[in-house]
Amino acid sequence: MTEAQMEPVTGPRSHSNAEAEHTLTKASSFPAHVLPLTGSLPKPSLSALPGLVVEPGMHVTLQCRQPHRSSLWRVTFTLLKLGTPQPVQSQSPAGTLADFPLLSVRAQDAGNYSCVYYTRMVPYQVSQPSEVLELWVTDALPKPSLSAWPGPEVASGASVTLRCWGPLRGSRFALYKEGDDKTLPGTDPTQDGALFILTHVTLKDSGNYSCRYQLNTNGSFWTQHSDPLQLIVRDSQPSNTLLIVLSCVSSLLLLLLFCLLLLALLCQGSICRGECGKDRMKPLRD
Numbered sequence: 049m050t051e052a053q054m055e056p057v058t059g060p061r062s063h064s065n066a067e068a069e070h071t072l073t074k075a076s077s078f079p080a081h082v083l084p085l086t087g088s089l090p091k092p093s094l095s096a097l098p099g100l101v102v103e104p105g106m107h108v109t110l111q112c113r114q115p116h117r118s119s120l121w122r123v124t125f126t127l128l129k130l131g132t133p134q135p136v137q138s139q140s141p142a143g144t145l146a147d148f149p150l151l152s153v154r155a156q157d158a159g160n161y162s163c164v165y166y167t168r169m170v171p172y173q174v175s176q177p178s179e180v181l182e183l184w185v186t187d188a189l190p191k192p193s194l195s196a197w198p199g200p201e202v203a204s205g206a207s208v209t210l211r212c213w214g215p216l217r218g219s220r221f222a223l224y225k226e227g228d229d230k231t232l233p234g235t236d237p238t239q240d241g242a243l244f245i246l247t248h249v250t251l252k253d254s255g256n257y258s259c260r261y262q263l264n265t266n267g268s269f270w271t272q273h274s275d276p277l278q279l280i281v282r283d284s285q286p287s288n289t290l291l292i293v294l295s296c297v298s299s300l301l302l303l304l305l306f307c308l309l310l311l312a313l314l315c316q317g318s319i320c321r322g323e324c325g326k327d328r329m330k331p332l333r334d
Contacts, residue, residue, distance in 0.1 A: 112163035212259035
């Protein structure tokens with residue numbers, strides 16, 4: 049895998065700010081003078097370096113930044129994780145942004161993050177939560193599933209459609225065949241998957257197939273492969289053994305028919321000879 053570019057990436061809007069506000073009100077380690085306050089300051093932005101999808105053991109920095117129209121300097125930034133009652137980290141930098149390092153991330157670090165900032169001087173004010181950012185660790189990425197239509201067993205010469213379905217919206221899907229290094233081309237991805245159409249299949253198309261996908265948020269990481277799907281292509285032409293059997297049966301039938309015809313001719317000749325002999329044996333009348 050190639051290393052992701054060091055560009056901040058903002059998170060998807062899959063969760064509402066109401067959840068972040070609920071986490072904020074439940075955060076017991078906030079200063080007592082901050083908790084009762086409602087978000088009166090404009091919300092900050094939250095981004096991730098190097099990206100939203102990372103491998104286990106990598107370092108990630110979540111960067112919380114005040115909006116451009118805000119000029120507050122003496123503020124404290126707090127990083128929140130949805131579903132966690134305690135704030136993850138707090139920083140009181142001299143500027144208008146704070147870096148929250150997540151070191152050697154693991155699967156349990158994946159989740160939805162938000163951040164807020166609040167003043168340290170009277171009058172106390174707190175911001176609205178930032179938009180939610182979803183962090184993924186590759187070990188926690190759900191793998192796709194692969195299915196076949198009309199089914200995993202088809203006759204040669206027919207067409208079969210393999211559908212790769214991902215629970216997350218992917219930017220690119222790839223189909224693989226066991227023993228083949230090349231990826232197979234598919235249609236443009238839809239909302240939850242992509243179609244791979246195999247036309248005029250032959251016996252060589254039989255085998256185990258799997259698929260995987262990339263996330264829209266990061267083009268460097270692929271999910272795990274789906275469980276393998278075995279495609280079976282049946283030969284629609286009669287086999288050589290069947291042809292030999294049919295040929296032998298046809299030959300025997302023709303031979304039997306010839307014998308019956310010959311027997312019929314011999315029998316007819318015997319009858320004729322018998323009748324003629326009887327005619328010759330009759331006495332002549334005066």
